[in-house]
Amino acid sequence: MENRDKVKINQLFSRKKKMYTAAILIILAAVYIVAFLSTPFTIRSSSVSTLETLRRLFIEPLINPEYYSGYLEMIELMLETIAIAYAGVTVATIIAVPVGFLAARNLLGPLSYLAKALLNAIRAIPELIFAIIFVASVGIGPYAGVLAISINSVGMIGKLYAEVIESIDEEPLEAIRASGGNRIQVIWYGVLPQVLPEFVSYSLYRFEIDVRASTVLGIVGAGGIGAPLILATWQRNWEDVGMILIVVVVFVSIIDILSGQIRKRLT
Amino acid sequence: MSSNKSANENNGKRSGRISLTSTVLKVKMLLIIAVVVTLYILAVIATDSNPIRVIEGFEHIWNFVKDDLFPPNLDYFTRVWEPLLETWNIAIFGTTFGALLALPVSFLAAGNITTNKYLYRIFRFIFNIIRTVPEVILAVLFVALVGIGDVSGILALTVLTVGIIGKLLSESIESIDPGPIEAIQASGGNKLQVIRYAVLPQVLPQYVSYTLYSLEINVKASVILGFVGAGGIGIILRQQLAMFNYDRVATIILTIFIVVTIIDFISNRVRERLE
């Protein structure tokens, strides 16, 4: 490239950059103006004070022995919630293994784009929407929750699995091909041993996410601790809401720590 | 070479049968499989979802989508866009306020900036607690505190965003190059000057990237916040569901899907360029 042209291009570049910045600022300004104009910022403060509500949410369930017996029921529901997440993530893992192979560019080529697009589509839908559709089609209960969690998890695990498969060391596969192994043997002895620890690790990671997700499935009737949560909210029974919150935080933390420990040992 | 040495601790007797895996590994694997399978069986019993029912379930769902959701009632879209805008606004405000709050807080939670150990631990603890609470439960809490409406949704997403950005950004701050910090300290700069001229320029791209990432999450979250009364498209979704207007439900879901896909796409593109 000649020097003269270079200078021109630099000018062009900086002018382009300036326009770019201006465009972003205008778009941002528009977004905020629209947002401010169209948001009512409604606060319907109830007759009781915020402090009183906070007390009922966080203090009462902890200090008042009257509520202690209620925890047992909440824990039971939390266990059901965890069961939904576990059954869901297990089904998802079983589906995600073949799907992950289908979506891996290095094994299937162009076909993988189709599989990837499908996985992206699944991930664009919030799990509660799945739960709504599934409750409508198979009825109320944790069973609908398991289905919702499993489909939604396939979207993420399948994608992660595909990425793991794409990043493997291909040289051992060459060795197995060179010694007369067929396609299945190449996958079994060349690919799987390389990807298995990551597969397990990602499934565990997704399990952690799914436990959180399962706690709210009950809001649409898909089982777990979400059902009493929404009920207590409608009834303004803040002590129950507080108890549920405490149980959720404790159990989610325990599962995160356990799962995190296992994942650390895997890699 | 030591080829004649019968040194094979794992296998024991060389002349005997050789197994493909060592006994220790075999027992370990069997134990792990037993635990995983047992937990699955317990979970299946608790949720009444044995594999056959799961397969049947997917058939039911397919039939429901095919017969009831399809075709969506596209005329209904004229009534969807307004609550959709509300949902988007909740996500935008939640992300903005959350990102603004998270910036100073992240510095307090970064070990290399905060010299006060207790402050550091407290903020780390808060981030971890926020991350354990699902966003819908946050919304329920704010509905309890400020009543039904968009403000409770905005506040819930603000807290959620502080949790996400705070955690990620404080980790980014901890992993920056310490050289520039020392340079400014050496030339007599105070803590705020260090942050402004040494730390901020290094983490700014990450900060923008994490904010966009939060926006992606918040858009998805704000969709469902309406279910608990925190405003937006979730409210009409719940109404139409209760009335079994599945063609309208389909329109709402389709709209959500398209909007989320577009936002994810744009956000991902921008984040890729930031890296």
Added chain:
Amino acid sequence: MIEFKDVSLVYPNGFKGLKNINLKIEKGEFVVIVGMSGAGKSTLIRSINRMVQPTSGQLIVNGRDITNLKDRQLRGLRTNVGMIFQSYNIVKRMSVLRNVLAGRLGHTGTLRSILGWFPQSDLQLAMRNLERVGIDSKAYQRASNLSGGQQQRISIARVLTQEPAVILADEPVASLDPPTSHKVMKDLKKVSKEDGLTTIVNLHFIDMAMEYADRIIGLRDGELVFDGPISEVTPETFVEIYGRPIKEDDLLGKDDEPEEVDLEDVVK
């Protein structure tokens, strides 16, 4: 045993890998192919097990033209022709023994291999071959725990367990340091002579080729420029093969450094 009849290979991008190669290798020979990088050494070796496809000519292995084999026959050929790679190509997360047994896959049914039900005779064979290369004590360890020289020995044991008639070794010691290189080459020569295997090795270093080869084949720009027993090799031969005077880079160095000592073996 192996015969190249006017074999040429043109890559899809137009690069000529091999040009009219005529060559005959007898059973039990230990042949070393030398040449600069890009001279076609790898291409020549990889045509023999059809990891690359010659574009013209005939390539006879065991009395059969292999240039047009179909899938199943191709796997049959590869079962009979073992290969050792520069970067070992083992699965580092699998145990040493399992890596060695991967060499038996061509002899084992798909279902059997998926379930890991190798016949006891295969396991004995694998263990015996690990013993021959001196790493039997590490059979149940993860391959990643072993040193580079030991990892290349895993791949030698794997190829022996395959029970091939021919071994192809593509720069087997290029990733190893000089003393380890010599140890691995000695092991390779020893086992291939013991089993009467036809062995074809690509080597970059001239002194190494001279030390281990029965016969040297020189390639330059895809053409055969030398073929003869080492007794016929003169310093001019290499100038011819390399197309330039010999530099120090072309030599690995003498085998006079202390031998690689495995700490674990010493401790035991």
